[in-house]
Amino acid sequence: xxxxxxxxxxxxxxxxxxxxxxxxxxxxxxxxxxxxxxxxxxxxxxxxxxxxxxxxxxxxxxxxxxxxxxxxxxxxxxxxxxxxxxxxxxxxxxxxxxxxxxxxxxxxxxxxxxxxxxxxxxxxxxxxxxxxxxxxxxxxxxxxxxxxxxxxxxxxxxxxxxxxxxxxxxxxxxxxxxxxxxxxxxxxxxxxxxxxxxxxxxxxxxxxxxxxxxxxxxxxxxxxxxxxxxxxxxxxxxxxxxxxxxxxxxxxxxxxxxxxx
Amino acid sequence: xxxxxxxxxxxxxxxxxxxxxxxxxxxxxxxxxxxxxxxxxxxxxxxxxxxxxxxxxxxxxxxxxxxxxxxxxxxxxxxxxxxxxxxxxxxxxxxxxxxxxxxxxxxxxxxxxxxxxxxxxxxxxxxxxxxxxxxxxxxxxxxxxxxxxxxxxxxxxxxxxxxxxxxxxxxxxxxxxxxxxxxxxxxxxxxxxxxxxxxxxxxxxxxxxxxxxxxxxxxxxxxxxxxxxxxxxxxxxxxxxxxxxxxxxxxxxxxxxxxxxxxxxxxxxxxxxxxxxxxxxx
Amino acid sequence: xxxxxxxxxxxxxxxxxxxxxxxxxxxxxxxxxxxxxxxxxxxxxxxxxxxxxxxxxxxxxxxxxxxxxxxxxxxxxxxxxxxxxxxxxxxxxxxxxxxxxxxxxxxxxxxxxxxxxxxxxxxxxxxxxxxxxxxxxxxxxxxxxxxxxxxxxxxxxxxxxxxxxxxxxxxxxxxxxxxxxxxxxxxxxxxxxxxxxxxxxxxxxxxxxxxxxxxxxxxxxxxxxxxxxxxxxxxxxxxxxxxxxxxxxxxxxxxxxxxxxxxxxxxxxxxxxxxxxxxxxxxxxxxxxxxxxxxxxxxxxxxxxxxxx
Numbered sequence: 001x002x003x004x005x006x007x008x009x010x011x012x013x014x015x016x017x018x019x020x021x022x023x024x025x026x027x028x029x030x031x032x033x034x035x036x037x038x039x040x041x042x043x044x045x046x047x048x049x050x051x052x053x054x055x056x057x058x059x060x061x062x063x064x065x066x067x068x069x070x071x072x073x074x075x076x077x078x079x080x081x082x083x084x085x086x087x088x089x090x091x092x093x094x095x096x097x098x099x100x101x102x103x104x105x106x107x108x109x110x111x112x113x114x115x116x117x118x119x120x121x122x123x124x125x126x127x128x129x130x131x132x133x134x135x136x137x138x139x140x141x142x143x144x145x146x147x148x149x150x151x152x153x154x155x156x157x158x159x160x161x162x163x164x165x166x167x168x169x170x171x172x173x174x175x176x177x178x179x180x181x182x183x184x185x186x187x188x189x190x191x192x193x194x195x196x197x198x199x200x201x202x203x204x205x206x207x208x209x210x211x212x213x214x215x216x217x218x219x220x221x222x223x224x225x226x227x228x229x230x231x232x233x234x235x236x237x238x239x240x241x242x243x244x245x246x247x248x249x250x251x252x253x254x255x256x257x258x259x260x261x
Numbered sequence: 262x263x264x265x266x267x268x269x270x271x272x273x274x275x276x277x278x279x280x281x282x283x284x285x286x287x288x289x290x291x292x293x294x295x296x297x298x299x300x301x302x303x304x305x306x307x308x309x310x311x312x313x314x315x316x317x318x319x320x321x322x323x324x325x326x327x328x329x330x331x332x333x334x335x336x337x338x339x340x341x342x343x344x345x346x347x348x349x350x351x352x353x354x355x356x357x358x359x360x361x362x363x364x365x366x367x368x369x370x371x372x373x374x375x376x377x378x379x380x381x382x383x384x385x386x387x388x389x390x391x392x393x394x395x396x397x398x399x400x401x402x403x404x405x406x407x408x409x410x411x412x413x414x415x416x417x418x419x420x421x422x423x424x425x426x427x428x429x430x431x432x433x434x435x436x437x438x439x440x441x442x443x444x445x446x447x448x449x450x451x452x453x454x455x456x457x458x459x460x461x462x463x464x465x466x467x468x469x470x471x472x473x474x475x476x477x478x479x480x481x482x483x484x485x486x487x488x489x490x491x492x493x494x495x496x497x498x499x500x501x502x503x504x505x506x507x508x509x510x511x512x513x514x515x516x517x518x519x520x521x522x523x524x525x526x527x528x529x530x531x532x533x534x535x536x537x538x539x540x541x542x543x
Numbered sequence: 544x545x546x547x548x549x550x551x552x553x554x555x556x557x558x559x560x561x562x563x564x565x566x567x568x569x570x571x572x573x574x575x576x577x578x579x580x581x582x583x584x585x586x587x588x589x590x591x592x593x594x595x596x597x598x599x600x601x602x603x604x605x606x607x608x609x610x611x612x613x614x615x616x617x618x619x620x621x622x623x624x625x626x627x628x629x630x631x632x633x634x635x636x637x638x639x640x641x642x643x644x645x646x647x648x649x650x651x652x653x654x655x656x657x658x659x660x661x662x663x664x665x666x667x668x669x670x671x672x673x674x675x676x677x678x679x680x681x682x683x684x685x686x687x688x689x690x691x692x693x694x695x696x697x698x699x700x701x702x703x704x705x706x707x708x709x710x711x712x713x714x715x716x717x718x719x720x721x722x723x724x725x726x727x728x729x730x731x732x733x734x735x736x737x738x739x740x741x742x743x744x745x746x747x748x749x750x751x752x753x754x755x756x757x758x759x760x761x762x763x764x765x766x767x768x769x770x771x772x773x774x775x776x777x778x779x780x781x782x783x784x785x786x787x788x789x790x791x792x793x794x795x796x797x798x799x800x801x802x803x804x805x806x807x808x809x810x811x812x813x814x815x816x817x818x819x820x821x822x823x824x825x826x827x828x829x830x831x832x833x834x835x836x837x838x839x840x841x842x843x844x845x846x847x848x849x850x851x852x
Binding site: 075077083087109132135155 | 563564565566567568570571575741742743745746747748749750751752756760761764765
């Protein structure tokens, strides 16, 4: 479904170039859930933005649903692929009602039947029709994220890119949203790419995952391998140890895995 | 606790009067802190941050703070006047906050800020303050303290910024440090390295530490005791190693709803909020 | 019984306005307006400003009913009468009742500020948002054009235009508008640059929204608050510029009761018949003050930071 080869994304020019992604390759089959884990600066969010067409300055080859993608995407692409952002407080327009937020994609693509679609998608994400005419500031973080998910789903895409969808949410709300995402994936047979810095979230949601550091792919492994604590790369092992909690002795062994070229 | 506690809080209440009514941020929290690491865990709205600020008298108006007892090393913090509070703040109780981007002055060099903080509480010459600052920067494991002394906040990374904050807050040698989500904005490996620094410094100096966070696992593995707050009240207090045997349904609910690396991929147990938890205790 | 009914209906209306789950877009919008109104009401100075402006509006609308004459006919028997029962504000040098002239002058004042507002806000918004969103060379070109207009002192440029185009209200309005629109473009551009990279804008692009849709539907609504506040605060300046032009004889032409022109002709009588020049001056002062107070209050109410909670 998604095939990426040697993706490179660079920001800036001359002395200020930042190589955010340095030659990343991976594949995701249809219906799979693929995780990308990394710390800040690893380039994981940049990958999503390049795939979504939000950032046209990438090189390499990207094939989505069998079609090679150019730097910019056309409108039809967005009926195939959608994205959910990290910050529930920033991804909804503060002056638009939920109804307007959800009706917009329908209007852009002239799908018609907006009322029914909106009601249905609000139902699916667990918000009733009572939420339809509220403003984002009247919703909690978890509710806003549900709206963001609803907005992504209203065009009935086959692929969802999830950029740290629960990082800004409380733990109890995170559980609800993760459950919702898992259920939606099953019901609609979606393909996910989930980006997170939280190894537990990725291990829970994804069958396979890639570990990134400083723009490079460090290791690709399955969730089983992670659970069995058998990653091979030292960076991955360090990440795994750190994710388990505070362990004074282990911390002394931490290294800095600097960028290599 | 064998010795007297550093801080005693009894029935702390913080109310905010807003246009839509009174918001009770903290409703009767009671606890004690000795020379140990106490973690306060809660979700957003639990009142954990407000509690930390109330101790230091930093609750902004329209907040009102009341308590039966709010004592620090014999000084009553509630009745202390401005001058007394200024002496306590920074000198005897310090606070490290979440994002160094927002707590460091962006137009002053980092070293100068720390030296200034030091000279507020100790009558020393500029040269001596600079020496102590560089010493402190080295104590928080900054590799090149002289260079960092002359750097501006935007020139340092998040992890380094937080180390600088810790240096600034610990240089006057306080007895109690309140850390409000000090590592939440950092990567997980950097987080742990910062915590290790805190750990060492706190033990070396025999300080007390109040560690406020939303991360239950982190707090349980780092602190000695854990306080769990919900809707302004303390739900449960336990020793960190006893966390798995927490009894209160909210604590259990929090523990169970976390995704785990070694957990399966089944549905996560969602926390069921019992409205009884919102009722005032006692 | 009827009083109780009244309070019941008011209570139901209020409940409908602040309902948690509005049932329609219209209800949601009314609710927002109501909350803004409450916030404005809480600020006493802003409320006073609002009252002044509302008084101005009502005076202008109901002028024929409030005034006792048309304010234009001359009555040389009644020249320069001091304020009294027959003529509340006295009469001017041609025997015209000053109170009536003030009342009809309100229409002219409103006409001028209204026209200027209708011109500068859309022009400023379009220039600013396009420059901010597209960036690059277009940004440069548009901003240099803005700078050119910004560089001229307002009254001088207005004078130049009016001298070139000839005196008259419409030309005065055009001249004032030409000198006033630049800051609005700057404000709109600054806001646009701030929000251009927000996630909700990215989400809109991700749905395939065209630049036009993003600009008009997403960016302009967010710029609108700052622009409106700026306009309200500018009103005082606009009124004074119009008065200045009127004073110089370049705005409204006699016998129209434009307040600035009234001050100009009343100048010669200032020492002995102070009311001829002073009363229109007070009117200008009060209205400018009203706009200023309202603008300050609006800024607090419409500040995106506070309304985003």
